[in-house]
Amino acid sequence: MERERSEAEEQVARLLRTARRKLDLSVAFLSRVDANTRTMQVVDTDLPSPRDGYAGPRDSGFCLAVIEGRLPRVMPDARDVPEAVALLPADLPQIRGHVSVPVVLSDGTVYGTFCAYGLVTDPAVSPRDLALMEVLADAAALVIEPQVRLEQRDAEIRDRLAPVVAAGGPDVVLQPIVSLCSGARIGAEALSRFPAQWQRTPDVVFDEADGIGEGHRLELLALARGAALLDRVDGYVSLNVSPQTLLTPECGELLAGLPLERVVLELSEHDQVHDYPALEAALAPLRRLGVRLAIDDVGAGFSSLRHIVTANPDVIKMDRSIVSGIDADPMLARLAQSLVGFAHSFDVRVVAEGVETAAEHAVLQSLGVDGGQGWLFGRPAPVDVLADAGTVLAPA
Secondary structure, three states, X not given: OOOOOOHXXXXXXXXXXXXXXXXXXXXXXXXXXXXOEEEXXXXXXXOOOOOOOEXXXXXXXXXXXXXXXXXXXXXXXXXXXXXXXXXXXXXXXXXXXXXXXXXXOOOOOEEEEEEEEXXXXXXXXXXOHHHHHHHHHHHHHHHHHHHHHHHHHHHHHHHHHHHHHHOXXXXXXXXXXXXXXXXOEEEEEEEEEOOHHHOOOHHHHHHHHXXXXXXXXXXXXXXXXXXXXXXXXXXXXXXXOOHHHHOOHHHHHHHHOOOHXXXXXXXXXXXXXXXXXXXXXXXXXXXXXXXXXXXXXXXXXXXXXXXXXXHOOXXXXXXXXXXXXXXXXXXXXXXXXXXXXXXXXXXXXXXXEOOOOHHHHHHHHHOOOOEEEOOOOOOOEOHHHHHHHOOOOOOO
């Protein structure tokens, strides 16, 4: 069964058809030449073969020889060129006319070749046919380059993540969560950390991993690392998880082995939930065993009140966009007060994120916010540092 072509490959196929029909030849194809292989990526022909994906070693066939200048771009009859005769794969018919042009990307990288060839019954090709092929090859380069760059980006992400995955996941630090009433530490959030030289925030890294199909795997490794800290700290530990990963069997198995009465699962307000009944079904057995659910980043746009109501959380975490400067902005204070009233009416606790000043703390406390998290109470740190800190006291 032939594989389905991408949209870009369909566009290239139309260019190949133009070349084949204008030159009245039997076969036209776009080849890709990489470190090891020469592949006819897209083929236009009425013959039974070759087809898309026909491949051989990098130095087989005419493509590399044309790129390297060992074969001319135009051969009226390839049977008259000794090196062409030597390179012709045994499973292809004898080629007569052959015209081939390197496909060059915008950075000068040679992708492969744009080729057309004829059999004995086809007319001969001539140097004047080269101009048409060059124009069509340039058009093919423009069509395929976005996909090439996407593949390169994905390969770079995969290579960058590989050592982290092999090591068992990202480093995990803990940031204290305190009661705004007593100042006592009531829990901590487990936060993933990746190499600083990547210059990427964790949410970007997880998004990139998801884009190459490694999102669930990386999340599960981070969850396992965070869960491993439960027996080293007091209070609860908040573990971040996307709705999509939460629905996987592997996530359910991991969570089932934890002391769930000490676990809070945090779902971001930004993460779309495509199937609330499925999410509820996945959470139900865990909640019966004591796990609590938090909605993170609430108020970063108020785009998902339905997300809050439908998910029926135990905790909502007030986004720092509301918390920052709340002591100097009556509108923010009014917004926070409304959010607290809304949450408490459903017996839901509110934790403010990004608390950095004593003035912010005072306002939040006066509004009835239950808990706080931020640099005022402690920065994210390795578990030993958090464990040594003991109770974190809020400023008087």
